[in-house]
Amino acid sequence: MGEFDLSAYYGKVHSGDIVDNTDILEYIKSFEQVVLWGASYLGSAMGKYLLENGVNIKEYWDMRCNELEKVNGINVVMPFTTQNKENTLVIFCIGNNVIRSGLLKNLKINGYSNVIRGDYLYMGTVCPFCNGMEIDSKVCQGTMCCRSIFCQRLSSIVKNRGNSENPLHMFSVTLIVNQRCSLKCKCCTSYMNEYPLNKRIDVPTDRILEDIDKFFDAMDSVGTVTVMGGEPFMHPDLSIIIRKLLEKRNFGIISIATSGTWPIKEEQLIGLNDKRINVSFSNYEQSIKPNQIDVMRKNVELLKQHGIAYTMGVYLPEWSVPSTLYDLNDSEETMIKKKKGCIMPPRCMQVKNGKLHPCDFGTALYSIGIADYEMDYVDIASSTSRDELRQKIRSFIDQPYYRTCGHCAGLMGLTSKAAEQGYMDFKKPIDMNLFK
Incomplete structure (x- = not known):
């Protein structure tokens, strides 16, 4: 060797x-x-x-x-x-x-x-893209060989377009458009099953559009923007939201993450035939009902007819069991170590309903109502200037830890079935023997 x-x-x-x-x-x-x-x-x-x-x-x-x-x-x-x-x-x-x-x-x-x-x-x-090139999602995502939301190469290509000496750049960011879903996945990493019925709603469109303006105008660049929920196609104004995003030139690709199990309306596809957009279907056929599989296949055909770039996920024989949500009462030292060892922030920060959260876990803690730690989000809605928001985002990224880290137990283990339907209470300790 x-x-x-x-x-x-x-x-x-x-x-x-x-x-x-x-x-x-x-x-x-x-x-x-x-x-x-x-x-x-x-x-x-x-x-x-x-x-x-x-x-x-x-x-x-x-x-x-x-x-x-x-x-x-x-x-x-x-x-x-x-x-x-x-x-x-x-x-x-x-x-x-x-x-x-x-x-x-x-x-x-x-x-x-x-x-x-x-x-x-x-x-x-194998990747055909390098510095100085525009990214085409039909080529980048269409191969199904890699995922732009975790692609450091794509992130660097986008970042290197600018000429700022100290650019404010994010590898990727997720825009959350709702907290309701067409599935009830037992091990949902967004914890959709934990939302009370009265909180299973869409984020108001006006709020999302303002968040897009403020956030992207504050950033120099973002590698990939993931649009998701919940189920993003349950938001009636998804097309308006996507067209607003496309006004911005400082990102690489938009990935719309969907299970495909909610009927897509033709009007939701207006503006989606753009080289920066990919609709990413999860492949949960082994866990969902026959009628939901039919809906997914019809949605795929609809996108084909409109020439919209899409990918279909590979069947996964394993899936992760996400962290429990309750407070572990970690010391500050432990939370600092957790953040240093975490692959999420600033890679998977989320913009939702006027706030920037460190990760999907932090978003869930706040949105479900389990915890409200002011140090764990940037209030985009209340920002009054680009410079102010830029500074807040920089400081947020550089924080030694988030209080959210004190709740996070990390990956709990693996389950043998992706998107298994059902309910598991992540607000209390979990018996991992249930997954053996």
């Missing part, structure tokens, strides 16, 4: 510059065995590239091995079944951020220490 500085390579890939892949390919070839974990779009694309560049791939890992059997002519087997671990390189090609951290931990637990992030490798080898 050769010596190679993966961190330096990742840094070049994330910068948005064109990368010379000679050394990384030689590093990969230095291992006796190369395994790709994940045999869907990302794994297939990376396998094709590696094979074309002379890399011998031993096998793919995927829990759907009996269904897939072979990808790129390579056998698909169950994860962690490859022997000779010390001389095996695992290229991790599962793009879903919700379950990624838990799966990477499982690699270490099972003794596989040689790992390359497949999504990062894709950015440096």
